[in-house]
Amino acid sequence: MSSWRASPEPAPQPAGDQPSSWAAPQVNEAIAAGIVPDALQSGYTRPATRAEFCALAVELYETVTGTEITQRATFTDTDDLNVQKMAGLGVVLGVGDGTFNPDGTLTREQAATMLVRLAEAMGHPLPEGTASFADHASIASWAVDAVGRAQAAGLMGGVGDNTFSPQGSYTVEQSILTALRLYDLT
Incomplete structure (x- = not known):
């Protein structure tokens, strides 16, 4: 188990094949632990896409549960198996009109x-919590509860100055670190 704190997440550095120094130990x-797909083992500091986060989520779920996800749900704009698996579990719901926007940049509130x-799908629901960030009012209504729970569980912290930046992009390395934190909670 790693020792981590949900402290402010430093600003990402230019995209490269190595994670930022602050993230490297946890990324490694x-x-x-086997929870990072090969395709996400580079370009750590660039914004993650919605489909990439699904790939990470599938790897985490299947590693923790020891079972392959057999449920599927589809969208009209992607045939990505990882997206279908996460939709099948109800982890992702899409962006409306039967679409998912797989190549869209993942936002912090979406993450x-x-x-x-x-x-919850892994059988480890997170505790209730209320987000205490200064920019709490800018969190979308559909994400308010989740941001509070992610903060209360220590999965996600702010970006500095007690802000969450809900519509800000979420990097590959940030995605990996939060997946590791969830892995450690299971």
């Missing part, structure tokens, strides 16, 4: 929502 731990639903 997550890779060693929090997916993490909370994933924890």
Whole structure:
């Protein structure tokens, strides 16, 4: 189990094949635990896509539960198996009109929502909590509960100055670190 704190997440550095120095130990731990797909073992500091987060979520779920996800749900704009699996579990719901926007940049509030639903799907629901960030009012109504739960569980912290930046992008390394934190809670 890693020792971590949900402290402010430093600003991402230019995209590269190595994680930022602050994230490297936990990224390496997550890779060693087998919860990071090969495709996400580079470009750590770039914004993650919605489909990439699904790939990470599938790897985490199947590793923790020891079972392959057989449920599927589809969207009209992607045939990505990982997206279908996460939709089948109800972890992702899409963006409306039967679409998912797989290549869209993952936002921080979307990540929090997916993490909370994933924890529940794995049988480890996160505790109730109310987000205490200064920019709490800018969190979308559909994400308020999830951000509070992710904060209360220590999965996600702010970005500094007691802000969450809900519509800000979420990097690959941030995604990996929060997946590791959820892994450690299970």
